[in-house]
Amino acid sequence: MSTTNSPETEPAWWTGAVVYQVYPRSFADSNGDGIGDLGGIISKLDHLAELGVDVVWLSPIYSSPQHDNGYDISDYRRIDPTFGTLEQFDELLEGVHRRGMKLVMDLVVNHTSNEHPWFVESASSTDNPKRDWYWWRDAREGFDTGEKGAEPSNWGSAFSGPAWTLDPATNQYYLHLFAPEQPDLNWENPEVRQAVYEMMNWWVDRGVDGFRMDVINFISKDPALPDGPVQPGKLWGDGSQYFVSGPRIHDYLQEMHREVFEGRKAELITVGEMPGVTIDEAKLFTDPARREVDMVFQFEHVGLDHGPGGKWDYKGLDLRDLKTSWNRWQKGLAGTGWNSLYLNNHDQPRLVSRFGNDEAFRYESATLWAALLHLHRGTPYVYQGEEIGMTNAPFESVEDFRDIESINHFYEATGPLGHKPAEVLRNLRIMSRDNARTPVQWTAGEQAGFTSGTPWIAVNPNYPTVNADTDRAADQSVFRFYQRLIELRHKDEVVRLGEFVMLAEDHPTLYAFTRTLGGGSLLIVGNVSGDTLSLPDDAELADQVSGGTLILGNYGDEPTPELRPWEVRILRTA
Template identity: 80%
Template sequence: MSTPNIPATEPAWWTGAVVYQIYPRSFADSNGDGIGDLGGIVAKLDHLADLGVDVLWLSPIYSSPQHDNGYDISDYRRIDPTFGTLEQFDELLKGVHSRGMKLVMDLVVNHTSSEHPWFIDSSSSVNSPKRDWYWWREAREGFSPGERGAEPTNWGSAFSGPSWTLHPATGQYYLHLFTPEQPDLNWENPDVRAAVYEMMTWWLDRGVDGFRMDVINFISKNPALPDGPVPAGKLWGDGSPHYISGPRIHDFLQEMHREVFEGRDAELITVGEMPGVTIDEAKLFTDPARREVDMVFQFEHVGLDYGPGGKWDYKGLDLRDLKTSWNRWQKGLADTGWNSLYLNNHDQPRLVSRFGDDAKYRYESATLWAAILHLHRGTPYIYQGEEIGMTNAPFEAVSDFRDVESINHFYEATTALGQDPEEVLRNLRIMSRDNARTPVQWTGREQAGFTTGTPWIDINPNYASLNAEADRASGKSVFRFYQQLIELRHKDETVRLGDFSMLAADHPALYAFTRSYNGSTLLTVGNVSGDPLTQPADLPTGPLVLGNYKSLDGAELRPWEVRILRIA
């Protein structure tokens, strides 16, 4: 076992916190229009307080044309009427704070909506004072604007197609790493940064407790915007080496801290979503002495079931790959920095369907993964519905999907690349972001208690038996297990701060590790399979702290069984 690492100063409050993510349009609808809203969240605050979470993170609720479900923002200081009003937001904030919780907003500042006044001004003329608030370029030399191959670089968009769109009125192209309706801001321009910092300060002054920063490591681009390599089977180049953790990213984040967070950061939480970030980079981003962000969201572990063709080439998870990845991150940030712990969010399919057994052993596999995740060192994140073990949805046709990424992929794959539509649909059913976006199942009554109207996306038909009301009343309650995990983190410094040691790293079905702190050690052992498993004889043992079966059965771990033991 490793030597206890006892910090010299008081640990940050968020080392003992648990964050709950709300995707507002799918959480709870209070006015019957079929879309979740702020009133629905207010009505469910007691559910979240009962769960015991410390922080609520809201996916975007700002004014938006909703081309990417709110991640295309047209006004950072207004609430989209779909979700309510600023007065309702203030009511929500008051309700959150009165229950001892904090509220974090989603900060989306790599890009805006193409309907944001900044972009409208920028696109009005090549001479606009805001022209260089975004990335504008001429057509590639030797090509006419609009011609295939005339894009200034060969970069592909994250949502299929090129990352450049021609603006006919001015004859130039603008950059968008996501949809054409999400043009990228030019952070090289100090006026852009000043405007963003002013907006962030406005929200903090209103009482918000921090930000989860969407793709924040994309904001610094190589100004030359060079071409990227074209992966096999792809139509467009990979520009990510030129914008992931780019040349000035640390300068920008340190400036943001000085201008926005300085003097009040002790009570806040700042989380940087950073696709492609490495451990060495994460150590820099989360080193408290550097004053950038408190923790990062990294994506290495949620790409381990991708095949050679990427996300839409599903191959399944090898548990040893996950153990290797998480062990690297636990060790890499052990002395400097901090981990975010998650397996579900609005961009990932449902955990119990992806890595567990959502039929015969839904309760057992949902609670096993919960225990494994929450007993690692870092701040755990729960995504709405995860606390009751919600599953992927049985999408039948492409018309059932609402996610722009999924729909665009289907048509590009079947039309431009000639792939079999049924095979494309099979992978969409497993990996689509829409699996996380079906409405929360509150009751077994009509529309799962989510709305009195027609939901914006179909509710999973298993709501009649799988819902919050039924789960909380059940003898095998996923919700109650999450309550116990959260309570354990709140009470036990070993869970909050203990050193991490992986055991049986090469075992294909056993996940085992210890956490040690100031003379106390906890052992977590889990059988990540549907078959019985006999534990290795050399594993330590001790009294049970928490498990997902009612009693122990010696060294035999039953299907999807997890045990947290206190070791003498």
């Protein structure tokens, strides 16, 4: 495992790298069954190589009943037949490496599928040797098993409903922070941890270059599993204080490093997805001296448009909130640690629809956000379709959705909570994870060139105009803009390692900051709005903008005194 820069070491390779996330089910289908697969990914490797990315991260392709689109794993060492075979995986791995890229696997070890042999054994009897591999508890004292309120604690699941499900055969409840089909592993049991490390070593020995670790800061729970507070309008308690970055999380990650990564000669990468992580915790997790993970995925910035009721209570983004959040994280991890930079992934709606203008200024707002993100200090992540400016989909009814979180929320919100279906659907259209999971739009042909069959989820109907072929041939190409951003990170040490300073933090639509290293300095200014923007009455900033040399902008012509709608400029300054 590499380290970030320090006086004693060279900067880690991933400080100059860009990661591309592939959600295999929706990327490209090679056999016409309507579901993306390994053959489809292999067929598009040249697209990724031409984009210039350094790392390809695959969302889960393991054997799975697909209750949560592969994040419920029933066999960690088999490829799900939906996606292909282990031989095809080896072909994919060879193709990635031959093009000078690395391959990262998704690691989902907070939970397994309830069809995993470990859980099947665990559930077979109360005295099975694997019973303690998962979290089992009796009904709450004073309640009959199966009675409402009998759950061992009041925790709610991330996918609606209780976080406990009764197993009638053994008359006990098991814990699942997500779907009932995703029981949580008990990391207190050393046998569980060793089984996980053995599996990880099997993949690294096969040639994979690291792991993105799903909700990895949830693996350590307070063994008492006590009740959490119940928020207004919620049916279940919030137990997060007892499992988010829990009591032994640092012990477990340091042990994982010793058991899997210590002594490896390959330049591996480890990314911890960590909902609820704080800056102080992230500094510990990513401190190279502690040997835990290389970088973390935090979620503070993608929760800023949530209302008091959470994700499904959409309120829109105040840019000042985003600047404050990103500035805190840039400063907080500047000395020790490293940021993951993202606005899109498989769990977030499409960037250009959420924070930009996906109609009149789709190209401009897509490229503005790309530049702002990639010019921060950290490792940028590109989610499939982001590089061509894909948008949210116009879902018309709940039947159009496939995501378990979205569907469960609709029925809970319109049932026990009594919300109006039209209002619930409005927020689903904006925030549902399915927005990121519609098929990648490759061509203007049938089904956007994704499949010759019927896709598992409908293609966005705007594919005749928004697709890779059309974008790459256009004068205003989102793809080519991403290419130039990635090339800039590869070539410019200021982009990789320069100090970050936020400017005009209180301005409602101007996003401006500098990156400085040695004698080199860059100024990035962006107009995050559909109106023309005059620069604020700041003589120093105005001089820098007027005196800087334009390296890259999304309007392409000579800069004007004002910033045009959704305009961004990257300037080299004295």
